[in-house]
Amino acid sequence: MYQFNVHRIGPEIKLGDIDISFTNASLFMVISSVAILIIFNLGSKKNSLVPSKIQLLAELSYSFVSKMISDTAGSKAKPYFAFIFSLFMFVLFCNMFGMIPYSFTVTSHIIVTFVLAAFIFIGVTVIGFIKHGFGYLKLFVPSGVPMILLPLIVVIEIISYLSRPISLSVRLFANMMAGHTMMKVFGGFVVSLGIIGGWLPLSFSVALTGLEILVAFLQAYVFAILTCIYLNDALNLHH
Amino acid sequence: MPKDTIKTRLEIAKKKYDKKNLEKNSQSSSKLGLAFKMSTELVAAVLVGTIIGFILDNWFGTKPWLILIFFFVGVVAGIVNVIKTAKNMQK
Numbered sequence: 001m002y003q004f005n006v007h008r009i010g011p012e013i014k015l016g017d018i019d020i021s022f023t024n025a026s027l028f029m030v031i032s033s034v035a036i037l038i039i040f041n042l043g044s045k046k047n048s049l050v051p052s053k054i055q056l057l058a059e060l061s062y063s064f065v066s067k068m069i070s071d072t073a074g075s076k077a078k079p080y081f082a083f084i085f086s087l088f089m090f091v092l093f094c095n096m097f098g099m100i101p102y103s104f105t106v107t108s109h110i111i112v113t114f115v116l117a118a119f120i121f122i123g124v125t126v127i128g129f130i131k132h133g134f135g136y137l138k139l140f141v142p143s144g145v146p147m148i149l150l151p152l153i154v155v156i157e158i159i160s161y162l163s164r165p166i167s168l169s170v171r172l173f174a175n176m177m178a179g180h181t182m183m184k185v186f187g188g189f190v191v192s193l194g195i196i197g198g199w200l201p202l203s204f205s206v207a208l209t210g211l212e213i214l215v216a217f218l219q220a221y222v223f224a225i226l227t228c229i230y231l232n233d234a235l236n237l238h239h
Numbered sequence: 240m241p242k243d244t245i246k247t248r249l250e251i252a253k254k255k256y257d258k259k260n261l262e263k264n265s266q267s268s269s270k271l272g273l274a275f276k277m278s279t280e281l282v283a284a285v286l287v288g289t290i291i292g293f294i295l296d297n298w299f300g301t302k303p304w305l306i307l308i309f310f311f312v313g314v315v316a317g318i319v320n321v322i323k324t325a326k327n328m329q330k
Contacts, residue, residue, distance in 0.1 A: 152312075159288050159309075159316040160280075167283035171275060222275045229276075 001184060004108060004177070025112070028104045032093035036086075061089070065224065072225055073232035080231060083123075087116070088224035095176060095216035099209070107219075108176040110169060117169035120227050128234035139237065168226055175219050179212045277324050281317040288313015 008021045043058025051059060065085045069077050077084075091107060098105025106112050128136040140157040141150070186208060189201035292309025296302055 155312055156316045156319055159291065159313055160284055160320045162291075163280060163283040163287040163313075163316065163320070166287055167276070167279040170283060171279040174279070218275075226276055 001181070003104070003180060003184065006109070024104045025106055025109065028094065028097055028106050032090060032097050032106070035097075036089050036093055061085075068221075068225060069228055072228040074236065076235045077228065077231050084224055084227055084231075087120075087227060088220055091116070091172065091223050092217065092220035095220055096213070098176065098180070099213055099216060105176055105180060107172055108180055110173045113169040113173045114165065116223075117165040120168065120230065121165040124227075124230045124234045127231070128237070131235060132237055136234070136237065139233070164230060168223065172219050172223055175215055179208070179215055183208050183212065277321050280320040280324070284317035284320055285310065285313040288316060 006023050006025050008023055009027055010022050012019070013021045039054060040058050043055045046052070046055065048055065062085070065088055066081060069081055069084060073080075094106040097103055098108065125136075128139070132138075140154050140161065142153065142157070145153050183205055186201045186205040190198040190205065193201065288309045288311075289306060291313075292306035295309070296305045299305065
């Protein structure tokens with residue numbers, strides 16, 4: 001499908017054997033980052049008591065993320081607010097820009113979401129080891145387990161810990177790709193059924209567009225909230 | 240009415256409102272997150288288990304055995320994940 005194709009824009013740039021040319025994926029990442037920067041610069045430039053629309057937007061998203069962090073990870077996670085906020089905004093804007101026709105959805109590629117998830121995974125693990133030292137390994141040894149079962153339980157816990165970045169990245173990628181594919185399929189039905197039978201799939205794809213916008217927001221939210229949950233595990237070790 | 244009583248009453252009302260809001264929001268939103276968490280965690284653990292088994296098989300040259308064992312360990316890990324999340328939801 002053409003909408004998922006990554007192609008080069010401009011000249012080919014090579015760093016050794018690695019192709020680092022500017023692609024349409026990088027273009028849309030740049031567009032969403034710049035959009036975020038513009039909105040939040042304009043929103044925080046003038047601190048009027050009665051906020052303008054753009055200031056309201058910036059303040060609402062700030063308090064939304066701040067509340068999400070304090071709800072799930074407690075007050076200890078406050079220093080990581082900047083990271084989670086930019087993560088949430090980046091994923092949200094990438095998802096939302098993908099909803100514009102003829103645009104490119106960055107998050108519908110597993111490598112993009114996996115890199116984000118791998119960063120979170122490594123970061124959270126490093127934070128856990130810094131905060132608790134080798135005591136962080138207690139995460140893999142639940143209390144109250146008989147000695148005979150311990151080796152098996154530890155293996156299971158390690159696998160479930162390692163599955164975090166996979167589940168985090170696959171969820172975002174699969175939801176975005178499945179939604180866009182579904183819309184493409186229904187769009188194809190409209191064309192093939194013609195003017196008589198095409199109205200039903202057309203109404204379906206209108207409804208799906210609404211659903212996709214919901215999913216785009218929800219997946220960004222889930223991505224951020226799971227980062228908070230993992231951060232909570234690393235900060236407040238309880239086993 | 241003096242100014243102070245209004246102030247305190249306002250503060251009490253604000254606190255009540257905040258508390259109510261917090262309860263409502265934290266219940267609906269973080270549970271939605273947990274529900275999404277469960278759905279893929281089951282699959283991801285199986286995948287990770289199988290990959291670990293494959294790598295270990297290549298190391299030790301015990302071709303089909305470790306991948307089989309770790310596949311089932313991965314299934315168990317996935318189920319454990321889901322049970323853990325469900326237990327957290329009940330709290």
